[in-house]
Amino acid sequence: MNPVRKKRLIIILAILSGMAATVGLAVFALSENINLFYTPTEIAAGKVPADARIRAGGLVKEGSVQRNEDALTVRFVVTDGDADVTIEYRGILPDLFREGQGIVALGRLNAQGVLVSDEVLAKHDENYMPPEVSDALEKTGMLKHYEATQESKK
Amino acid sequence: MNWTWFHRLGSPKWFYGISGRWLPLLIAATVLLVCAGLVWGLAIAPADYQQGNSFRIMYIHVPASFLAQSIYISMAICGVVGLVWKMKIADVALQQSAPIGAWMAFVSLLTGAIWGKPTWGAYWVWDARLTAMLILLFLYFGVIALGQAISNRDSAARACAVLAVVGVINIPIIKYSVEWWNTLHQPASFTLTEKPAMPASMWVPLLLMVLGFYCFYTVVLLMRMRLEILRRESRTSWVRAEVTRLTGRKK
Numbered sequence: 001m002n003p004v005r006k007k008r009l010i011i012i013l014a015i016l017s018g019m020a021a022t023v024g025l026a027v028f029a030l031s032e033n034i035n036l037f038y039t040p041t042e043i044a045a046g047k048v049p050a051d052a053r054i055r056a057g058g059l060v061k062e063g064s065v066q067r068n069e070d071a072l073t074v075r076f077v078v079t080d081g082d083a084d085v086t087i088e089y090r091g092i093l094p095d096l097f098r099e100g101q102g103i104v105a106l107g108r109l110n111a112q113g114v115l116v117s118d119e120v121l122a123k124h125d126e127n128y129m130p131p132e133v134s135d136a137l138e139k140t141g142m143l144k145h146y147e148a149t150q151e152s153k154k
Numbered sequence: 155m156n157w158t159w160f161h162r163l164g165s166p167k168w169f170y171g172i173s174g175r176w177l178p179l180l181i182a183a184t185v186l187l188v189c190a191g192l193v194w195g196l197a198i199a200p201a202d203y204q205q206g207n208s209f210r211i212m213y214i215h216v217p218a219s220f221l222a223q224s225i226y227i228s229m230a231i232c233g234v235v236g237l238v239w240k241m242k243i244a245d246v247a248l249q250q251s252a253p254i255g256a257w258m259a260f261v262s263l264l265t266g267a268i269w270g271k272p273t274w275g276a277y278w279v280w281d282a283r284l285t286a287m288l289i290l291l292f293l294y295f296g297v298i299a300l301g302q303a304i305s306n307r308d309s310a311a312r313a314c315a316v317l318a319v320v321g322v323i324n325i326p327i328i329k330y331s332v333e334w335w336n337t338l339h340q341p342a343s344f345t346l347t348e349k350p351a352m353p354a355s356m357w358v359p360l361l362l363m364v365l366g367f368y369c370f371y372t373v374v375l376l377m378r379m380r381l382e383i384l385r386r387e388s389r390t391s392w393v394r395a396e397v398t399r400l401t402g403r404k405k
Contacts, residue, residue, distance in 0.1 A: 008238045016319060023323050035336040036281040057336055094275035096204055104338055121274045126343040128209060128352035130200030 037104045044083035048109065056085050056115050057104040057123065065099060078103065089117040096122035164241040166383045167392050173376045180373045187366030195359035202356075208272050213360060215265040217367035218258045222290060223325055225255035225371060229297070230322035233315035243379075245311035246386070248318055249301050250378040254371055256294035263287060274338060282331035283339035286324060293321040307386075 001009075027034070037057030038048055048054055056078060064077035073090045087105045097103060102125065107117030162168050195213035202209040229251050236244035266284070267277040278284065297314050304310035332341045343351040350357045387393045 005238050009234070012234055012237055012319060015316075016323075019320050020323050023327075027327065031335065034282050034334075036279065036338055037336050039336070094273070096273060119276075121276055121279065121338060123338055124205070124273050124340050126340040126351045128202050128205075128343065128356055130353065130355065131203045132200070133353065134203035 039080045040078055040083040040085040041080055043085050043109070043113075043115075051108070053106060053108055054115075055104050055106045056087065056117075057102065058085070060097070060099050060101050060103055062099045078105070085115055086113070087115045087117050087120075089120050091118065091120070093120055094122040096124060164239070164243050166243060166246075166387050167390075169243055170380055170383055170396070173380055177373065177376055180369055180376070184366055184369040184373050187362050187369060191359050191362035191366050195363060199356050199359050200353075205273055208269060211265050211269045213363050215262060215269060216360060217364045218265065219262040219287070220364055221367050221371055222255055222259035222262050222287070223328060224368070225251050225258060226290060226293070226318070227322060227325060229255065229318040233318035236311055236315045237319070242311075242386075243383075245307075245315070246379050246382050247375065248297070248311075248314055250382055251375055252294050252297040252301070252314075254374055254378075256291060256298065258367075258371075259287065259291040259294060263291065279338045281337040281339055282335045283328065283337050286328040286331050289324055290321075290328060293317070293324060296321075 037055035040056065040058050042048065043054075043056060058078035058080045061077040061079045061084065064075075066075045068074070071090070072092070073088065074093065075086060075088050077084050077086050079085075087107070089105065089107075097120065102123035104121045104123055105115060105117040106119040106121075107115045110116050191213065196210055199210070201207050229248050232244040232248040232251070235241050236248065263284075266287075270279070271277050297317055300317055301310050301314050304313060331337060332339055344357070384393055384397065388397075
């Protein structure tokens, strides 16, 4: 490679690495704000700003969903394994909402530490399978085991 | 190492000739792969146990997203080649890639929104993956606008090349956003090291679609580049001869 081209290539690489460092630092500084949701552990540790609308994300705890008889209000517990947060929601839940599903809820924490939410989004994981396979796994009781191993792999 | 092939690639005439020979083959591959992938993916592949049929949108969404990122990387490589070796064909490739990449990014965002409503419960969420993808779309718009706004061809080429090279930093951010931060978007179902998180009956048609999209991009890019070369080199004798051959009349 002739010296002129070599010099130009070095300049480009220098600019690129400088930009990468800048963006990297900016992204690192903003990382708290880039997270879409707080995990229940972060909420329990008090890392959440008071009186602000926040998102809480985690898995819906087995057997925790309580539906109100005469209203659309639903109460359920979201967990990340270490800590729990109770969520109260009024409205229609997304199709994928079920126990064990990952969800993200938007709302405010009240004085009792319950997240009063007005929006619940279901989080889909990266696994896909045909219904016959999931039925077979369900029958043998392996579906929960399969999902647990997928979860722990992350 | 012998570099003659690389320098020959810089000759518009040689490129025009060789791309003309590749095109029919690539068009055939595109039609075959996309048709097979679409029929297999949309009609034959089994439905998902949770999402039902709505997961089938991934047969468009995933290839479009792959392409949107790959095209940007290829534009950045063209940018480096254009800046360092001053190869004119690199600028042609960069300029002609940008609109295709913008469309791919747009399709990816649109199909994602359509899928997001039934699955997540929202068309759009300001999560890291979605936002970074939107920035990619704006980077494409930036390259297109910059190329159009500067009338001097060499200045425009240099400005676009710099923007393409600098913007490539966004690509790893898109790729790793789902791992670095908590996002609503799920992590990748495919990695080079692990086996896919879905059965073969689902991922084989997806693979066909991805390959088909890559062929489609190559076809469209070559066609656009050939036209642009004829336009830019319109004063040379070989282009005049070619135009006469194509239109069948003398200018």
